[in-house]
Amino acid sequence: MDWYPLWNSLRIAAISTAVIFFAGIAAAYYVARLPRVIKGLLDVVLTLPLVLPPTVVGYLLLRVLGPKRVIGAWALEVFGVKLVMTWWSAIFATAVVIFPLMYRTVRGAFEAFDETLADAGRTLGLSNTYIFWRVRMPCCRQGILAGTVLSFARALGEYGATSMIAGYTPGRTATISTTVYQLWRTNDDALAFRWVLVNVAISAVILLAVNLLERRQRETAAPGRRRTA
Amino acid sequence: MKLSVDIEKRLGDFHLRASFTAEEETLALLGASGCGKSVTLRCIAGILTPDRGRITLGDRVLFDSAAGVNLRPQQRQVGYLFQQYALFPNMTAAQNIRCAVPAKGAERDRLTAEYLRSFHLEGLGGHYPAQLSGGQQQRVALARILASRPQAILLDEPFSALDEYLKWNLETELTDLLSGFSGPILWVSHDPEECCRNCRRVCILEAGRTGRVASMEEMLLHPETAGAARLAGCRNFVPAVSDGTCLTVPAWSVTLPRRVPAGQWTLGVPAGAIRLGEGPLRGTVERVRRDMRHAALLVRLAGAERDAPPLWAELPAPADIPPGAETALSLDPERVWVLPG
Numbered sequence: 243m244d245w246y247p248l249w250n251s252l253r254i255a256a257i258s259t260a261v262i263f264f265a266g267i268a269a270a271y272y273v274a275r276l277p278r279v280i281k282g283l284l285d286v287v288l289t290l291p292l293v294l295p296p297t298v299v300g301y302l303l304l305r306v307l308g309p310k311r312v313i314g315a316w317a318l319e320v321f322g323v324k325l326v327m328t329w330w331s332a333i334f335a336t337a338v339v340i341f342p343l344m345y346r347t348v349r350g351a352f353e354a355f356d357e358t359l360a361d362a363g364r365t366l367g368l369s370n371t372y373i374f375w376r377v378r379m380p381c382c383r384q385g386i387l388a389g390t391v392l393s394f395a396r397a398l399g400e401y402g403a404t405s406m407i408a409g410y411t412p413g414r415t416a417t418i419s420t421t422v423y424q425l426w427r428t429n430d431d432a433l434a435f436r437w438v439l440v441n442v443a444i445s446a447v448i449l450l451a452v453n454l455l456e457r458r459q460r461e462t463a464a465p466g467r468r469r470t471a
Numbered sequence: 472m473k474l475s476v477d478i479e480k481r482l483g484d485f486h487l488r489a490s491f492t493a494e495e496e497t498l499a500l501l502g503a504s505g506c507g508k509s510v511t512l513r514c515i516a517g518i519l520t521p522d523r524g525r526i527t528l529g530d531r532v533l534f535d536s537a538a539g540v541n542l543r544p545q546q547r548q549v550g551y552l553f554q555q556y557a558l559f560p561n562m563t564a565a566q567n568i569r570c571a572v573p574a575k576g577a578e579r580d581r582l583t584a585e586y587l588r589s590f591h592l593e594g595l596g597g598h599y600p601a602q603l604s605g606g607q608q609q610r611v612a613l614a615r616i617l618a619s620r621p622q623a624i625l626l627d628e629p630f631s632a633l634d635e636y637l638k639w640n641l642e643t644e645l646t647d648l649l650s651g652f653s654g655p656i657l658w659v660s661h662d663p664e665e666c667c668r669n670c671r672r673v674c675i676l677e678a679g680r681t682g683r684v685a686s687m688e689e690m691l692l693h694p695e696t697a698g699a700a701r702l703a704g705c706r707n708f709v710p711a712v713s714d715g716t717c718l719t720v721p722a723w724s725v726t727l728p729r730r731v732p733a734g735q736w737t738l739g740v741p742a743g744a745i746r747l748g749e750g751p752l753r754g755t756v757e758r759v760r761r762d763m764r765h766a767a768l769l770v771r772l773a774g775a776e777r778d779a780p781p782l783w784a785e786l787p788a789p790a791d792i793p794p795g796a797e798t799a800l801s802l803d804p805e806r807v808w809v810l811p812g
Contacts, residue, residue: 361518362557364544366571366619376570380561 243433246413247421248440250329254404254417255397258336259344263390265337266344270352271374273345292342296402299338303407307334326407329415335403340393347392351385352378388455395448399441474623474655478514478524478534487511487521489681491674493623493655498684499666500659501702502676508659511676512625515657516551517544528623528655550621554628556612558600564611565596571619582618590614590648605633606641613648624649624656630665642669663691663702675699697810700739705808706767706783707740718809723782724774725752727804739808742767742785750801754782756792766790770800 273284291299307314307325314325325331355378363373379386401419408415410424418441425434477490487507491498502508513519515526515533523536532540533547558567569583587596590610600608609629616624629645630638646669649656660666666673666687673690675682677698694700697708711720715733719726747768758769768784784800786792 356557358553358555358557359559361513361516361544362551362553363559364518365516365547365549365551366615367545367548367573368570369545372570377559377561381559383561 243436244413247416247418247437250332250415251398251417251419254329254332254336255394257330258333258340258397259390259394261333262337262341262344262393266341266389266393267348267386269341269345270349274349274352288345289342291338292346296335296339296400296404297406300335300403300406303334303338303403307331307407327409327411327415329408332400332404332408332415332417335407336397336400339400339403340396343396344389344393347389348382348386351382351389354385355381384455384458388452391448391452391455395445395452398444398448472529472622472654474515474657475525475527476511476515478511478521478526480510480514480519480521482510485510485679487514487679489514489676491681491684493657493684495653495655496672497649497656497658497670499670499673499687500657500676500681501663501666501673501690502661503698503702504661506676507679508661508676509627511681512551512627512657512659515547515623516549516625517542517547518551531622548620548622550616550619550624552612552616552624552626552629554631556600556608558608558612558615560600563597563599564592564603564607567600567611568615568618571615573620586614586618605637606644609641609645610648613645617652622654624652624654626656626658628659628661631661638665663704667691675702694739694808695810697737697739697812700741700808700810703741705739705741707780708810709738709740709780711736711738711809713809718804722776722779723772724776725772725802727802727807729804729807729809731809735812737810737812739810740782740802741806741808742783744803744806745782745784746801746803747784747786747798748800750799752800752802754798754800756794756796756798759790759792759794761788761790764788766792768792770798 269288273281273288276284304326306312309315309318309324309326317323317325325334359377359381360373363377364370399419401423404417405420405423410416410420416424418437422434422437422441425437472495474493476492478487480487485507487510489507489511500508500511510519514521517533520541521534521536524534525532525536526534528547528549532538533542533549534540562570565583565587568586569579572579572582574582587593590613592607592610592614595603595607600611603611630641633641642665658666658670671687672684673687674684675690675696675698677696682696682699690699691703694703700708709720709722711718713731713733713736716730717726718729718731718736718738720738753773754770756768757771760767765788766786768786770782770784772782792798
């Protein structure tokens with residue numbers, strides 16, 4: 243069994259999750275501070291990839307990243323690199339697809355954050371940077387972790403947009419999901435089933451991790467403040 | 472050092488106009504809930520920005536819309552004790568205090584230890600806020616505020632959610648801990664008793680407007696508005712007309728010999744202005760409500776209109792008056808409050 247698809251899937255998921263970790267947190271933090279109308283509009287735009295069919299996302303990505311399209315042509319001219327049909331092309335696809343997951347989960351965590359803590363910090367003379375990293379982030383830690391794990395899981399399973407922008411080249415752009423499809427198409431049922439088992443195992447572990455995180459969040463949130471002297 | 476506030480702020484339908492000065496004292500900011508007390512404090516601390524006006528602390532200008540000055544909360548040196556204390560739940564008591572100490576390295580550790588000691592928190596430095604009692608949380612929050620070296624302190628209804636016994640103890644402790652602080656302190660509360668115990672002077676905030684700063688005694692004995700009278704414990708308000716020599720309450724068919732300028736007034740009748748058992752007026756006791764110290768009697772005056780405002784009188788506790796009893800009574804014309812409106 244050639245393990246390349248597993249390794250490729252893992253690195254694509256890891257890199258896109260790492261990028262979206264910061265992008266999602268930044269978006270969640272700043273969008274919450276915008277005026278209501280702009281916030282509503284931006285919210286729709288940022289959440290769109292969650293509800294769009296992945297093939298539509300893939301199509302749109304090809305429209306901008308393809309070798310004859312705006313960004314694709316520019317990258318080819320300036321850096322001499324093709325943005326589509328390489329192993330890392332899939333990173334664009336997974337990043338776009340998982341962004342709303344990270345953004346929405348983190349926004350939920352930020353919205354549950356007690357703003358008086360930030361206000362208290364500011365009146366104590368603490369810098370906004372300090373408050374963000376030492377108070378807000380630790381208080382929202384569980385939600386951010388859950389968003390990261392969910393995003394990673396979704397990235398690992400991305401098929402539609404990935405197959406369109408990275409294609410399926412064994413040993414080069416193959417991921418677990420495109421491999422399963424290819425093996426099924428070519429009637430290699432036994433191998434396809436093995437990959438399915440690998441995928442199910444990984445997903446189960448990830449969901450278990452999410453559940454554990456959520457339980458821990460409930461436990462840390464539940465006791466609240468004791469009101470006795 | 473004194474704190475001068477003169478600001479305006481609109482929030483939706485709510486319009487705040489606050490103007491007062493606190494000397495080096497504990498000034499009570501007294502008002503019913505929703506009257507703008509917290510908004511005022513937030514404007515002073517810099518968490519909210521007023522629409523216009525000026526806030527100064529000593530010789531520093533914290534906010535001046537005309538001059539375009541608006542210091543960040545971090546620069547204002549105004550300590551703010553939040554209702555639920557707002558301790559950082561992810562930090563221990565010691566870390567909560569330490570982060571506010573404006574010093575570095577060993578000096579910072581030394582000061583943190585000192586604050587823990589002087590606020591009776593020895594041995595609790597490693598505890599998280601959720602592991603501390605309400606009183607201990609209050610001490611950590613105060614230590615943290617004083618560690619940041621504020622020049623003024625704002626207390627936002629520090630005891631609103633506590634039971635009487637606990638409130639009494641924490642209040643005593645809070646005043647002890649604050650006794651070393653020399654700058655102005657604003658004590659926000661909706662409880663006149665609490666203000667009386669802890670402050671000499673009071674500024675009343677009513678529907679977004681501050682009144683003048685008066686002594687507690689003055690506020691309780693001579694309120695100037697219906698809101699102030701309500702806060703002073705008055706339950707009876709009724710429209711009255713003055714012809715320049717006498718004050719007439721048409722709804723009760725009562726005339727009092729009290730000289731006030733001719734016009735429409737609101738008469739506030741505190742329980743202390745009603746004498747039961749003798750006098751020219753007649754009434755029927757309709758209802759009796761008792762608490763531990765008093766019996767409150769709802770009296771219907773003979774000759775009163777059908778839907779006249781009620782008159783609640785008060786007797787010391789074991790008052791043995793059954794509903795339906797007839798009684799004579801009088802209103803002391805010098806002890807009723809003649810209020811605008």
